[in-house]
Amino acid sequence: MRPFSLIRPTTLAAARARALAEPQARPFRAGGIDLLGLMKEGLRAPAELIELHALSATEGAEMRALAATEGGLRVGALVSLAALARAKGLPPSFEALREAASSAATPAIREAATVGGNLLQRPRCWYLRHPDLECLKSGGASCLAEGGENRLHAILGGGPCYIVHPSTLAAPLVALAATVTILGGGGRRTLPLEELFAPPRERIDAEHRLAAGELLLALELPAPAPGLRSVYEVAKEKLSHDWPLAEVALSVVVEGQTIRGARVVLGHVAPIPWRALAVEQALVGQVASAELFARVAPLASVGARPLAQNGYKVALTQGLVRAALHRACDVPIPE
Amino acid sequence: MTGATKLTRRGLLRGFGAAPVIASCAGPSSGEAAAEAVSPADPLIDAVAIGPGLAPLDLRLNGAARTVEAAPQATLLALLRDQLAITGTKEVCDRGACGACNVLIDGEVRSACMTLAHDVAGREVTTVEGLATSGAPSPLQRAFVELDALQCGYCTSGMLISCSALLSRARGPLSRAQIQGAIAGNLCRCGCYEQVIAATLSAAGERSAL
Structure with missing residues (x-):
């Protein structure tokens, strides 16, 4: 790593002002897992952290909070995955979040890695992370994965770049309808977490909609509806x-045997956490059953356009959705 | 042999073998001017700056207070191995992916390669050297030896740290699944996982028999 300085601000204003003066050269550091990896690979050489x-x-x-709120939960951006x-x-009801936080990376990484860093880490695409290659995201003219080694890349929502979003917490947080609070030049703003993520068609230099110097402060999970269950499944x-090949986090609200609400979010198959809206719509109002789950699971890949090597993700994703629905609704898997 | 220095493999590497290797791997940083320091035109407000260049820090290392100097870019692993010559903690992947450099920071398992030296200012760091008491191996270390939980030994320090942390925080009898979870980030390419699990179960059993 190239020499740099560590800047230790005591106030949010000081942290933001310092970063804003030279955003590229002065990244924020929380757990630093992704940042140190990029610096060790020579992909970033900041002057200050x-x-x-x-x-x-x-x-x-606020950034360190991990606290119950009127039935919901507040999770600060600096909370470690292990603490979560x-x-x-x-x-x-928030079981999906706990399962995902326990499954990411390794025990040692989870002690350091933070919720904010997990959501804002750069993609793991091997072309983006190659020090000698230039892809769309690193200033080149084309996506090298599209016609290259793409078995780990996007089947949904891809183009012109085919990364998959690397956050394991994103899917369960979106499934649980989390909102995110951001501190920027105009003060604080809160938005649904799904709106934090920017697909490559909208923004190629980053995967989020934060402006330079903006800070992700905390997430808030609303109080779950009565009967809400959530699960996380990963392959x-x-x-x-290991990094997921595909993952699904879903929440369902079950009243008696009837599904009254569903949020189904796919991970590691698209450049952003991917709402499987067709599955959600097909579930609502229906009685939970093995037959229903077998029928709706294929809808998870509606619109999928697999690349040469990642067609397996279509069946894998459908299978994960089906398994997750069985577990969430406590319906035994027939076979 | 009178007056000759005793040569060990490790000492040999430390003495002259590794020095040119380290120098040649230091990369562009070694020949360049240090990163731009905080300039008068860009004063610090409500913040302190460490570096660029060496800066002192205090920590507790294996129970003893230490004051060391480290550059901001020095990892805890580099501080331990290269500067303090405490080499029980191993460097393998240098990306937090293998568990060989696991240490305890305030009792939590952490990758020393993904931790900066200055992150442990004011904190308690325990390396594999700190697991023994008064030079006597811990029950877990004895169980590793007795049950052959290692072959080449490169993963062993990290395995011991992960399993020691589990033993100190787990209440009641240990399950295989708990141990598998604790060593989920420790790679052993010799394939000694079963023996590591057996040794940790044995150490836990010994503890509960007391």
């Missing part, structure tokens, strides 16, 4: 410490 862990107790309180995974008193090549 603005250390968010240095914020004073008062100034950093082992949080006591997490409502059972990886290795059982531990």
Whole structure:
């Protein structure tokens, strides 16, 4: 890594002002897992790291919060994945979030990696991360994955770049209708988490809609509707410490045996966390059953355009959705 | 042999083998001017700056207070191995992907390669060297030896750290699944996972028998 300075601001205003003066050269640092990886690969060479862990107790309180709120949950951007995974008193309805936080990376990484960093990390596309190659995202003229090695790339929503969004927490947070609070030049704003993510057609230099110097402060999960259950299902090549091939997080509101609401979110198959709206619509108003789940699961890949090597993700995603629905609704899998 | 320095493999590498290797791998940073320091035109407000260049930090390392100097870009792993010559913690992938450099920071398992030296200012760091008490191996370390939980040994320090942390935080009898979860980030290419699990179960059993 090239030499740099560590800047330890005590206030949010000081952190933002310092970063805003030279955004490219002065990234914020939280857990630093993604950032140090990029720096070790020579993909970033910042002059300063603005250390968010240095914020004073008062100034950093919102970013460090992990607390119940009127039936819901507030999760600060600086909360580690490990702290989230082992949080006591997490409502059972938020099980998908706990499962995802326990499944990402490794125990040691989860102690350092933060919720904010997990949502804002750069994609793991091997072309983007190759120090000697230029892809669309790194200033080149074309996506190298589109006609190259693309078995881990997007089947949905891709083009002109085919990354998959790397966050494992994004899918369960969107499935649980999380909102995100951002601190920027105009003060604070809150938006649905799904609106944080920018597809490549909209923005090629980043995967989010934050402006330079803006800080992701915290997420809020609303109080779950009575009967809401959520689950997270993932397929990886290795059982531990691997990036997902595909994942699904879903929440369903079940009243008696009838599904009254559903949010189904796919991960690692699209450049953003992907709402499977066709599945959601087909579920609502129906009685939970193996037959229903077998019928709606194929709708998860509506609109899929697989590349040469990732057609397997279509069947994999459908299978994960089906397995998740069975588990969430407590319907035994027939076969 | 009178007066000759005793040569060990590790000492040999430390003495002259590794020095040119390290120098040649240092990359563009070694020959360049240090990164631009905080300039008078760009004053710090409500913040402190560390570096560029060496800066002191205090930590507790294996129970002893230490004051060291480290550059901001030095990882905790580099501080331990290259600067303090505490080499039980191994460097393998240098990307947090293998678990060989796992250490305890305030009791939590962390990758030393993905931690900056200055991150541990004021904190307690425990390496594999700190698991023994008064030079006597811990029950877990003894179980690793007795049950052959290692072959080449490169993953062993990290395995011991992960399993020690599990033993200190787990209440009641340990399950295989708990141990598998604890070592989910520790790669062993010799394939000693089963023996690591057996050794950790054995150490847990010994503890509960007390």
